[in-house]
Structures are given as C-alpha cells and as structure tokens.
Amino acid sequence: MKHKLLPGLLLALFAAAPVFAFEPFVVKDIRVEGIQRTEAGTVFNYLPVRVGETFTEAQAADAIRGLFATGFFRDVRIETEGDVLVVVVQERPAIAQIDFVGVKEFDQEALKKGLREVGLAESRIFDRALLERAEQELKRQYLSRGKYAAVIETTVTPLERNRVGINFKVDEGDVAKIRQINIIGNKTFKESELLDLFQLTTPGWLTWYTKNDQYSRQKLSADLENLRSFYLNRGYLDFNIDSTQVSITPDKKDIYISLSITEGERYTVSAVRFAGDLVLPEEEYRKLAAIKPGEIFSREKLTETTKAVSDRLGNEGYAFANVNAAPELDKEKREVAFTIFVDPGRRVYVRRINVGGNTKTRDEVIRREMRQMEGAWYDAEKINRSRTRVDRLGYFEDVAVETPAVPATTDQVDVNFNVKERPTGNLSIGAGFSSSENLVLSASIAQQNLFGSGNALTLALNTSESSRTYALSFTNPYYTPDGLSLGWDAYHRTYDPSESLSVAPYKTVSTGAGLRIGYPIGEEDSINFGLSADQTKITTFPESPQQYLDFCDPNKDDFDCDSVTSLVASAGWARDTRDSVIYPRKGNYQRVFGELSIPPGALRYGKLNYQYQHWFPIGRDFALMLNTDLGYAKGFGGKPVPFYKNFYAGGIGSVRGFDQSSIGPKDPITDDALGGNRRVIGNAEFFFPLPGTGMDRSFRMSAFFDAGTVWAEGDKAKLSDLRYSTGLSFAWGSPIGPLKFSLGFPIRKEEGDELQKFQFQLGSVF
Missing domain, CATH: 3.10.20.310 (membrane protein fhac)
Structure with missing residues (x-):
C-alpha cells in the first residue's frame, strides 16, 4: 500500500501551511520503525493518540515536536498505511568513546568527568551543540592558564551500530608571559615603586611557582585597586586610572600591559567633624578618629575612623549603625574637610x-x-x-x-x-646535618582535634646517633566548662652522646609520666600546674667527666644511678597577644615555667625558665621579632643539679650556626660540652617577603642575629662568654607542608665549639 507522508514535520519546524491535508481517521494500529536503542514504549508515550482514537493533523504536529524534544532522534516522520499510523525515526548516534590527544595541562579523567556533568559522555546520545560548548569551555580553560595559542580540533568519527567516536586533538602551545607592564602619567613616584605593588609581574626566578607572570583579569583588577589605594593613602584625592590596555603579540606568546594614570594634587585634612545622632559624647568620637586635621589625607585612616566609630557603637548594641564621611574639597588650597555623619539605628x-x-x-x-x-x-x-x-x-x-x-x-x-x-592531623619530619651527629631525624604524628572533640593527641619519635625518644601526650582543653584543661604525658627516652663530639659521654634511659592542668585567668593569660614521676638509669664511662663519675659514686651519695627516681612539680604562666600563631607580625608572647623536685624522689633541684618574645610590625610587609630566653637551675638539700638536667645552648631554637649543645663549659680533658645551671639566649630576627613573590605570605625570609651561652655553677657570668651568629632563614608553606631552611654563620666562637651552618625542617599535613 502506498505510504502517505504527513506534513507534521513542516508544521513543527516552519509553522507553514501543509503541502497537502489528510482527513482525520480512526487509528487501528501503531507501528514504530527505525529504532535501535530506544524502547518502542518511549515513542508511544510521546504520541497524543492511542489505538481506537481519531488522529488529526494537529496531533501529528504535536507528536513530531514531542519526539524531537527528547533529543534521541535526528529525524522523525509520521506516515500512514490505510488506518495504520507509522512512526519512522532516525536515532542520533551514541558516543562510543572520547579521546584526548596532546592534553598535558589538565588531567584527562578530570576532563571526562567535567564533560559527563554537562551530558557529553560515553554511552550517551551525541549532541553536536553540547560538543561545541565543550570545545569552547576547554578553550576558555586554556586561556585562564595563559595558553592563548592553544588550538583545539574536534573530530567526530562514525562507528558501526550507529555510534561515534569523539577525539579532542589539542596543540597547547606555550604559556603567554607578561613581558612588560608600563605605567604612563606618574610623576611623583617611580614606576618601579608602583610596580612593586602589583601581583602580576614579568618572568622571574619564582614565577614558575606563583604563576604571577601569567595574565589574569582578576589579578589585574586587584593590582589596580592596590595602585588606587597607594595614591589615596598618600593624599592624592584626584587620582584616576584613565585607561588600561592589555595586548598580545600575533604569535600569542607575549602580553603587554599599559596603564595611563592621572596623579592629581595632594590634599591635606583641614577639619574633621561629627554630626547626626551621636548617642555617645562627641569627645569619645574624636578619640576614635585616626585621621586628624593638618595631616596628609589617607583613605586608609578615614576608613579606619569610620570603622572604629561603627565598632564602638556596635559595642553598645547598635548592630546596624551607619557611619559615612562626606568630603568638602577646596581645590585652591588643596584641602579637604570631612563631616562624619553618625546614624546608630536601633539597639538590638x-x-x-x-x-x-x-x-x-x-x-x-x-x-x-x-x-x-x-x-x-x-x-x-x-x-x-x-x-x-x-x-x-x-x-x-x-x-x-x-x-x-x-x-x-x-x-x-x-x-x-x-x-x-582544615586538616588538623600533622605528620612532621625533620632533618639536620652536623659534623658531630651527621644526619639527625625526627618525626611526630599529632591530631589536634581528635574525632572533632577539640582534644589533642601526639605521638613523637626522635632519633639520631645519640638519642632516641618516644613520647605520647593527650590534652583536653576543656575538662571543665569554665576552661580548666587536663592532660597527661608518657615517654621513654634514651640518650647516649658517646658518639657525639659535642657533649661529654654518658647514657641515660628514662621512663616517666606526668599529669598537668591549666586554667585561663584572662583572655590572653593562663596558668598551668603539673606533677610527673620519672625513673632514670644513668650509665657513665671511664672517659666520662669526673663530675659525672662523682655524681654516680655510691660512696658520695645515697641513691643508685641504676634507678634514680624523681617526683617533679611544675607551675607556669603564659600570655599570648600575637595576631597569628603561624605568621605573626605584632603582639608578644611571655612564658614563665618552673619545676621543683619533691620528696619522696631522690633528686633535689629546681629550674626556672623565662621567655619573652615581641613582634613589631614595620610597614605592610615587614616585621621585627625580638626574643629572650633565660634559664636558671639550683640544687638544694646538699645535692647538686643532676648533670643531665643542665642547660645547653647552640643549634636550632637557640644560637643558629652552632651545633646542638656545643656552647658552654667544657670538660678540661675531653673538651666535651658539660652544660650549666644558667643560660641566656637572645634573638633578633627581621622578617620580609621573599623577593619575587609579591603579596604571597606562604614565602617568608628573615635575617637573624643570635646570641647566647651557658655558665656552670660557680662560674662568673660574663658577657664576653656570649657566642654570636648571624644568617638567613627561609620559610615556605609548600603544598606538601611547611619547609624551613636556615643558614647561620658564627660571628664569635670559642675553640671547641662545633658548627652546624645548614639546617632544614620539613612538615606535611594529612
């Protein structure tokens, strides 16, 4: 029987009049032709007619639209064979595979995952529009990485069983670099000084990591705001960025940025007035004003003033206070007066x-x-x-x-x-080199937020040629609701410096445990108390110093060095006002800590430590740190301070450039370090950003000056005994964790001091 093609497709796509019409008829049967993967029931669901119902020309148009809207079909026709409705479809091909050739900048699995999220994936229906959007998005991603020369060629290959293979062939090209940044119109400040404000820069020795030599619209916007703030904070109220031009060379390898600016005139502040519903006495507002009459205008100080007023009102319950400054310019006198309007709003x-x-x-x-x-x-x-x-x-x-x-x-x-x-577990690995210890290794695993409870658990291991320590500690910072902390420590420590050239030979094996509590007495102040028990086995050697041999001589004391027990009580106070624990720039840290051996332990001694650290911010990027660390120990009850409780100096954390524990009194025969009962350490460290890193705080360098020494009991404390060193330190918050390097050079040293010029530490979070 002759098939009759209905004009529904033309109706759906062009809304044109039918080429010819057909009379409505009662459908006796429905047949679907051309389907391979699609279920026939899916087609039936989109038909507006069932067997036994009358089929019209309007229903034919609706059926065509509905089936096309599924996205499954490339072509849809509706035909009739007498009273039989025939739906003829041509399915869109399925995607058999997606391949990438030449892609190195991105992970291919990540790219496939991204395509899958937008509907372009293996086993799904192929849609040319989706493919074009995916190609444009991939091109955009390369542009965001600075690869403006990237060329993407997409190939669709027909396969058997109505499938296709998609191939993305990419020629990534080279990354376009910023070759030059020009500032036109600056008269007061040098171009080099202004470019130092920019995060974007020309290629340097660290830009491989920072990527700051690759153009970014967001980074440029931030740099322009930094430039604007620089001028406004120095009184240039009329400053303006006239134009910004970013151009790329024809080979798409070099980018040039040009800025045209107008500096304008410099203004001073003639008056600062407060108006509105002041609520508080006007004198109190004036005390909060950071900007003063007679000073050079600074937007930073003006913002600081309005913020201080808003915060002060916030302390009184006015959460939605509006504080706005209205300027009055006198261009002839180059003066500006400000009226600061205060609207406290309702108290909440x-x-x-x-x-x-x-x-x-x-x-x-x-x-x-x-x-x-x-x-x-x-x-x-x-x-x-x-x-x-x-x-x-x-x-x-x-x-x-x-x-x-x-x-x-x-x-x-x-x-x-x-x-x-953030990850609160910490796996730290440290290493150092010295002429005495060779390679020194240390490791610790800690969880500062155990199971989300705020409790801390730490397991530490330290090993070298002379020592090995295992320590386990636990702290509950809120054992009681009012902030009483409770913690305990357990350790097993072996120390044998017989292989070391710095410390006089002896060996101790100590096992102990302790309990400690802490209590906050202010927002920045806390006190702590502790009690620990320790059992130490002391071994001396024929070449040990005489004072070590005398200490363990059973004829001179009433305890056995094979099992020296001690019970030690401790107390301390700490105050911390630093603005940051990781990257401090201002504030101070103070700590006093003392320990005292008490009966029934065999030892009789006391130790006291004091540390004071102060940070001074210098400008926007620099900081100076001054640190003092003092220690004093004294025996009582006719007994000396145990020699293995002596203070030592030298090495990282005290006087860099010197080997660990090499500074101080020496054995007259072996020239080994003996330690002492008094120690003084001083450090001055100037921190500054690593050149070439701009505003990136993960890089930090410092120039340091260290001083310190140790005196034995009975020796006169003389400043001439101090050792001095200087050098450079470098810290990097790398992707694998914090890295710290130190290169120290002794300025003043004594014969017998062992040197340790290079040190580094590596840490990693998990």
Whole structure:
C-alpha cells in the first residue's frame, strides 16, 4: 500500500501551511520503525493518540515536536498505511568513546568527568551543540592558564551500530608571559615603586611557582585597586586610572600591559567633624578618629575612623549603625574637610548563635569559645573576640561571621559563624646535618582535634646517633566548662652522646609520666600546674667527666644511678597577644615555667625558665621579632643539679650556626660540652617577603642575629662568654607542608665549639 507522508514535520519546524491535508481517521494500529536503542514504549508515550482514537493533523504536529524534544532522534516522520499510523525515526548516534590527544595541562579523567556533568559522555546520545560548548569551555580553560595559542580540533568519527567516536586533538602551545607592564602619567613616584605593588609581574626566578607572570583579569583588577589605594593613602584625592590596555603579540606568546594614570594634587585634612545622632559624647568620637586635621589625607585612616566609630557603637548594641564621611574639597588650597555623619539605628540584642560548616568538629567545641551570649545585647567587640578565639583553635581555614536581622523584628539579630575546616592531623619530619651527629631525624604524628572533640593527641619519635625518644601526650582543653584543661604525658627516652663530639659521654634511659592542668585567668593569660614521676638509669664511662663519675659514686651519695627516681612539680604562666600563631607580625608572647623536685624522689633541684618574645610590625610587609630566653637551675638539700638536667645552648631554637649543645663549659680533658645551671639566649630576627613573590605570605625570609651561652655553677657570668651568629632563614608553606631552611654563620666562637651552618625542617599535613 502506498505510504502517505504527513506534513507534521513542516508544521513543527516552519509553522507553514501543509503541502497537502489528510482527513482525520480512526487509528487501528501503531507501528514504530527505525529504532535501535530506544524502547518502542518511549515513542508511544510521546504520541497524543492511542489505538481506537481519531488522529488529526494537529496531533501529528504535536507528536513530531514531542519526539524531537527528547533529543534521541535526528529525524522523525509520521506516515500512514490505510488506518495504520507509522512512526519512522532516525536515532542520533551514541558516543562510543572520547579521546584526548596532546592534553598535558589538565588531567584527562578530570576532563571526562567535567564533560559527563554537562551530558557529553560515553554511552550517551551525541549532541553536536553540547560538543561545541565543550570545545569552547576547554578553550576558555586554556586561556585562564595563559595558553592563548592553544588550538583545539574536534573530530567526530562514525562507528558501526550507529555510534561515534569523539577525539579532542589539542596543540597547547606555550604559556603567554607578561613581558612588560608600563605605567604612563606618574610623576611623583617611580614606576618601579608602583610596580612593586602589583601581583602580576614579568618572568622571574619564582614565577614558575606563583604563576604571577601569567595574565589574569582578576589579578589585574586587584593590582589596580592596590595602585588606587597607594595614591589615596598618600593624599592624592584626584587620582584616576584613565585607561588600561592589555595586548598580545600575533604569535600569542607575549602580553603587554599599559596603564595611563592621572596623579592629581595632594590634599591635606583641614577639619574633621561629627554630626547626626551621636548617642555617645562627641569627645569619645574624636578619640576614635585616626585621621586628624593638618595631616596628609589617607583613605586608609578615614576608613579606619569610620570603622572604629561603627565598632564602638556596635559595642553598645547598635548592630546596624551607619557611619559615612562626606568630603568638602577646596581645590585652591588643596584641602579637604570631612563631616562624619553618625546614624546608630536601633539597639538590638542577639536571638541565636548559629554554627555552620563544621562537618567534623562538634558544635560545642566552637560554642565554648563564644564571648557573645544569646539573649544579651549585641556587642561587636565580643563577637570579634569570639571569632578570634575560634580562629586560634587552629582547626579551620576560615571563620566568617554574619549578623543578619531576624525577620519581622527591628531589635533582634542572629549571629552565624560559618567555618571551613582544615586538616588538623600533622605528620612532621625533620632533618639536620652536623659534623658531630651527621644526619639527625625526627618525626611526630599529632591530631589536634581528635574525632572533632577539640582534644589533642601526639605521638613523637626522635632519633639520631645519640638519642632516641618516644613520647605520647593527650590534652583536653576543656575538662571543665569554665576552661580548666587536663592532660597527661608518657615517654621513654634514651640518650647516649658517646658518639657525639659535642657533649661529654654518658647514657641515660628514662621512663616517666606526668599529669598537668591549666586554667585561663584572662583572655590572653593562663596558668598551668603539673606533677610527673620519672625513673632514670644513668650509665657513665671511664672517659666520662669526673663530675659525672662523682655524681654516680655510691660512696658520695645515697641513691643508685641504676634507678634514680624523681617526683617533679611544675607551675607556669603564659600570655599570648600575637595576631597569628603561624605568621605573626605584632603582639608578644611571655612564658614563665618552673619545676621543683619533691620528696619522696631522690633528686633535689629546681629550674626556672623565662621567655619573652615581641613582634613589631614595620610597614605592610615587614616585621621585627625580638626574643629572650633565660634559664636558671639550683640544687638544694646538699645535692647538686643532676648533670643531665643542665642547660645547653647552640643549634636550632637557640644560637643558629652552632651545633646542638656545643656552647658552654667544657670538660678540661675531653673538651666535651658539660652544660650549666644558667643560660641566656637572645634573638633578633627581621622578617620580609621573599623577593619575587609579591603579596604571597606562604614565602617568608628573615635575617637573624643570635646570641647566647651557658655558665656552670660557680662560674662568673660574663658577657664576653656570649657566642654570636648571624644568617638567613627561609620559610615556605609548600603544598606538601611547611619547609624551613636556615643558614647561620658564627660571628664569635670559642675553640671547641662545633658548627652546624645548614639546617632544614620539613612538615606535611594529612
């Protein structure tokens, strides 16, 4: 029977009048032709007619549209054979495989995963539009990596059983580098000084890592804002960036950036006034003003002023205070006066404190750091302090605080703390080289947030030619709700410096355990107490110093060196106001720690340590650290300080450039270090960014000056005994963990001092 083609396809695609019409008829049967993978039931579901129903021309158009909309078919026709409706389809091919050739910049499996998310994957229906979008997105990704010369050629190969293979052939080309950045219009400041503000730069010796020699629109926008802030903070109120031009060479290998600027005139501040609903005495506002009449205008100081006023009102419960500065320019005198308008708004209180983002850390670990209470008046200072305390836990990469208003209220807010967790486990590996110890290895595994509880557990191993230590410690920082901490330590330590040329030979094997508690007495201050028991076996050798032999002579003392027991009580106080634990720039750290042996232990001695560290910020990128470390020990009850409890100096952490424990009193026969009962250490360290890294804080260098020595009991303390060293230190927060290198050069040393010029440490998080 002759087939009759219905004009539904033309109706669906062109909305044109039918070439010819057909009379509606009652469908006696429906047949589907051309399907290979698609189920016939899928086609039936999109037909607006069933067997026994009347089929019309409008229904034919609807059927065509519906079947095309599935995306399964390349062509759809509806025909009739008498009263039989025949649906003829041509399926789109399926994707058999997707291959990448020449792709090195990206992981191929990651690319396939990205294509799968947009619908382009093996075994799925091939869609040319999706393929074109994928090709454009891949091209965009190469552009974001600075590979402007990348060429992508896509090939679709027909395969058997109505399938296709897709091949992305990529010629990545070279990364386009920034060859030159020009600033036009600067008169007051040198171009080199302005370019130092930029993160983008021309190729340098570290740009292989920072990628700052590759153009980025986001980085350029940030650099332009830094440039604008630089001028505005120096009084140039009329400063303007007239144009920005980014050009690339025809071979797409070199990028040139040109900026045209107008510096304008420099303004001084003529007056600062406060107006509006002041709430507080005007004199208090004036004390908060960082910008003063007669000074060169600084946008930074103006922002600091408005923020200080807003924060001060926030401390009084005015969470939504508006503080705006209105300038009045006198271009002839080059002066500007500011009227700071204050609108405190309504006083509000906190309804709820919500915590989010903590998938591992328990809510209570975060909430116990809160200083702002629910139901109390809003206090910006307490909220900021709460955020600082949560941040200083060290469990989170970022801590963000939001204070949205409670809907349908005018005097309530919620405080939302959103955290982003970071790895809190730490696997540290350290190594150093010296003429005495050769290779020194150390390792520790620690979890500072055990099972999200806020508790800390540490297992440490230290091994070298002379020592081996195993230590396990646990700390619960909130054993009681008011912040009483409880911890314990257990250790087994073997020390045998007989192979070392620095310390007089002896051997100790110690096993001990201790309990400690701590209690905060302020926001930055805490006190701690401890009690530990120790059993040590002391072994001396014929070549040991006479004082070591005398200490273990059973005829001169009433205890056996094969089993020396001691019970030691300790107490300490610490104060920490540093702005950061990892990268501090300001603040100070103080610590006093003392220990005292008590009966029934066999030893009788006391030790006292004091450390003071102060950080001075210098400009935006530099900092100076001064550190003092003092130690004193004394025996009592007619007994000396145990020689293995002596202080030592030299090495990393004290006087760099000298071998560990090589500074101080020497044995007159063997010239080995004996240690002493008094120690003084001083360090001055100037920190600065690594040249070529711009604003990247993961790189940090320092120039240091160290001094220190140890005196034996009975020796007169003389400054002439101090050893001095200087050198450079480099720290890098690398992807595998923190790296630290130190190169020290002794300035003053004595005969017998062992040197250790190069040291490094490597750590990794998991």
